[in-house]
Amino acid sequence: MKTxxxxxxxxxxxxxxxxxxxxxxVKDIEALDSIGVIVIVPGNHKLADIKKxxxxxxxxxxxxxxx
Amino acid sequence: MSKTLKKExxxxxxxxxxxxLPEGSNTSDSxxxxxxxxxxxxxxxxxxxxxxxTDKDLAxxxxxxxxxxxxxIVNEKPKIENSISSLGESEMIVxxxxxxxxIGMLDESTQNYVExxxxxxxxxxxxxxxxxxxxxxxxxxxxxxxSVGATWGLKATNVVPTSFxxxxxxNGAGIKVAILDTGFDFHHPDFAGRPVVHQSFISxxxxxxxxxxxxxxxxxxxxxxxxxxxxxxYGIAYAASIYIGKVLSNGGSGGDGxxxxxxxxxxxxxxxxxxxxxxxxxxGAGYSAVFETAAARALAQGTLIIAAAxxxxxxxxxxxxxxxxxxxxxxxxxxxxxxxxxxxxxxxGGLYPxxxxxxxxxxxxxxxxxxKLPTKYASWNGTSMATPHVAGIAALWAQASGLRGIxxxxxxxxxxxxxxxxxxxxxxxxxxxxxxxxxxxxxxxRFPIDKLPxxxxxxxxxxxxxxxxxxxx
Numbered sequence: 001m002k003t004x005x006x007x008x009x010x011x012x013x014x015x016x017x018x019x020x021x022x023x024x025x026v027k028d029i030e031a032l033d034s035i036g037v038i039v040i041v042p043g044n045h046k047l048a049d050i051k052k053x054x055x056x057x058x059x060x061x062x063x064x065x066x067x
Numbered sequence: 068m069s070k071t072l073k074k075e076x077x078x079x080x081x082x083x084x085x086x087x088l089p090e091g092s093n094t095s096d097s098x099x100x101x102x103x104x105x106x107x108x109x110x111x112x113x114x115x116x117x118x119x120x121t122d123k124d125l126a127x128x129x130x131x132x133x134x135x136x137x138x139x140i141v142n143e144k145p146k147i148e149n150s151i152s153s154l155g156e157s158e159m160i161v162x163x164x165x166x167x168x169x170i171g172m173l174d175e176s177t178q179n180y181v182e183x184x185x186x187x188x189x190x191x192x193x194x195x196x197x198x199x200x201x202x203x204x205x206x207x208x209x210x211x212x213x214s215v216g217a218t219w220g221l222k223a224t225n226v227v228p229t230s231f232x233x234x235x236x237x238n239g240a241g242i243k244v245a246i247l248d249t250g251f252d253f254h255h256p257d258f259a260g261r262p263v264v265h266q267s268f269i270s271x272x273x274x275x276x277x278x279x280x281x282x283x284x285x286x287x288x289x290x291x292x293x294x295x296x297x298x299x300x301y302g303i304a305y306a307a308s309i310y311i312g313k314v315l316s317n318g319g320s321g322g323d324g325x326x327x328x329x330x331x332x333x334x335x336x337x338x339x340x341x342x343x344x345x346x347x348x349x350x351g352a353g354y355s356a357v358f359e360t361a362a363a364r365a366l367a368q369g370t371l372i373i374a375a376a377x378x379x380x381x382x383x384x385x386x387x388x389x390x391x392x393x394x395x396x397x398x399x400x401x402x403x404x405x406x407x408x409x410x411x412x413x414x415x416g417g418l419y420p421x422x423x424x425x426x427x428x429x430x431x432x433x434x435x436x437x438x439k440l441p442t443k444y445a446s447w448n449g450t451s452m453a454t455p456h457v458a459g460i461a462a463l464w465a466q467a468s469g470l471r472g473i474x475x476x477x478x479x480x481x482x483x484x485x486x487x488x489x490x491x492x493x494x495x496x497x498x499x500x501x502x503x504x505x506x507x508x509x510x511x512x513r514f515p516i517d518k519l520p521x522x523x524x525x526x527x528x529x530x531x532x533x534x535x536x537x538x539x540x
Contacts, residue, residue: 035334
């Protein structure tokens with residue numbers, strides 16, 4: 001399964017960032033409005049491309065978590 | 068006026084300055100900006116291993132920028148005086164660094180005065196309400212508390228006070244507690260009839276706990292006050308509203324995305340407390356900027372996130388760092404202690420000065436709680452078990468004080484019981500529940516008014532004039 005990416009965004013920029021992500025072809029997008037984070041399954045995108053989007057604070061690869 | 072008061076009134080400075088950088092600025096840009104404005108030559112904390120530096124390191128530079136805090140510590144040198152003032156004109160807040168003293172350090176005369184006051188109050192209390200051994204069969208009352216039965220963890224944290232003079236009227240009513248874990252066993256008899264809001268974030272798995280870990284953590288945080296089949300009381304906030312977010316599979320694993328979705332769900336449901344007995348292994352320095360942003364936003368919305376420090380240490384030889392996501396500054400990290408108030412051998416420690424601290428400690432060895440059927444109950448070890456102790460007690464404090472978010476965090480740490488252990492391992496100390504003092508009422512004919520001492524201050528002799536006669540005209 002492809003690793004997800006976690007994107008934190010600045011206040012009130014969630015919709016804009018989601019729109020940008022769609023425009024560059026990201027299909028699987030989960031917007032977590034309460035915490036201002038977007039979880040995506042990247043296609044052939046580069047991390048740097050996501051970081052360039054206005055409103056993005058940081059982008060990280062998903063980690064494995066356990067008990 | 069005592070020496071202590073003089074010390075409090077006079078603010079002392081170290082001679083260094085603290086410069087708060089503009090919001091959102093990054094360290095390298097800030098260094099360039101400060102250096103160009105002021106002519107200083109600052110370094111970044113990132114240039115030191117694990118961002119740890121000493122006073123000597125600081126003295127060798129003009130100053131160091133703390134990368135994770137956006138704050139610069141600038142040395143006082145003659146050439147710097149004018150440079151510092153120029154920073155204040157560039158959206159930077161400049162403060163002199165204060166000398167900080169530990170509170171509670173009393174000089175001898177103040178200590179004698181306070182001890183005398185304490186003894187007088189104790190004497191008066193004994194006369195008015197009686198001593199424990201004089202008017203109450205204390206041993207009998209103690210055994211009554213024992214016969215009700217509660218885990219050692221509930222006693223150590225004052226959820227079930229061991230002194231008859233204290234009691235705990237709080238149960239978490241009106242407080243929403245989210246447990247993000249392996250789910251919950253909805254067939255457990257101890258929770259029969261208890262409403263549980265739940266959501267699975269694990270694809271293909273329902274919220275039903277196929278592991279047992281989630282049911283154990285839920286039991287400690289929100290289990291019942293009594294049970295026909297449990298050997299002792301194990302639940303803390305027994306009237307709290309339970310929110311179960313399944314973010315770990317029945318195999319006990321998951322991913323960041325599910326955890327964040329769970330946190331988001333808990334905030335959307337206005338949960339006051341989120342308990343996360345989980346961890347992602349980290350080896351290098353730093354913490355997740357995404358989780359930190361999320362946790363800070365949660366705090367701002369009144370949701371306190373509490374997470375396990377991790378069980379990766381093998382003390383005394385190996386102490387590993389607090390793991391992800393508990394290493395984020397805005398997430399309360401919980402370490403584990405045993406019944407003898409020793410740090411659990413597995414409990415991780417706070418190894419970095421600016422992040423990844425253990426904030427508080429709780430019982431995490433031989434913790435009895437509910438688990439999935441058919442086992443029903445089990446005693447387990449781990450910071451996973453310590454975390455729901457803090458979450459349950461946070462719910463009690465939320466009910467008792469009305470505090471939320473960062474204020475609830477401060478209440479938990481400020482009321483923790485200090486332990487004679489390194490702060491690296493236990494933070495503020497052992498978490499403590501709110502309690503009240505029992506009001507003891509005497510029958511009026513037993514009120515020992517004749518035994519009250521006559522309080523005479525020798526410096527103020529009895530009035531020699533005597534009562535003034537009422538003049539009738």
